[in-house]
Amino acid sequence: MSDSPKRLTVEEYADLPDDGTWNELINGEIVRFPFPDFRHGLVCGHVLGEFGNNVRTDRLGYACANTGVITSRNPDSVRGADLAFWLRDRVLKPIPQGYFEPPPDIVVEVKSRFDEWPVWSAKIAAFRACGVKIVTAIDPALRQAVHYRVGQPEKVVDASGTLDYTDVLPGLLVTMEMILSRQ
Secondary structure: OOOOOOOOOHHHHHOOOOOOOEEEEEOOEEEEEOOOOHHHHHHHHHHHHHHHHHHHHHOOEEEEEEEEEEEEOOOOEEEEEEEEEEEHHHOOOOOOOOOOOOOOOEEEEEOOOOOOHHHHHHHHHHHHHOOOOEEEEEEOOOOEEEEEEOOOOOEEEEOOOEEEOOOOOOOOEEEHHHHHOOO
16 A cells, blocks of 8 residues: 555646645645745736737737646646746637646746745746747846747846747737836
8 A cells, every 4th residue: 555645637636625825736746835925926017017918909819827837747737827828829719717738838937035946947847848839937036037948048138138029929029127127
């Protein structure tokens, strides 16, 4: 008889009652995290604002905040993306409840002061491995981001640089200055 806990599936995780904690499903196990801090929320709000303005105007897709993304199956993982963007033609109609596949086209992840580097790096790697086209990892404390694109080397963008999303969202260039302002 095994002492290891039963691993949950995405569907079982989605059916759990909200216990008021910030958590993710990682390799079938629930992992709890502290709620992000104020600076994290401020930077996430700025990023969502930049995406939201572009997406609403052109109706190209769906920008979602704090959204569960299925990053693996067997064992199952659902990681929380600070911002996830899906192109309109990749989203089922009607919009489904719960988590759905395929992975988003873009994920932006903002490091909170509570995020430990090995755990945060593994989360970024999970988004990349599941097929997200562009993953941006922003570290407000370092005032920089690392921009990952499928098939291209990673690009470090400093506080005076620009994040380019034009290959997925035409015209969307986001300045780090705008994201990091007032923090």
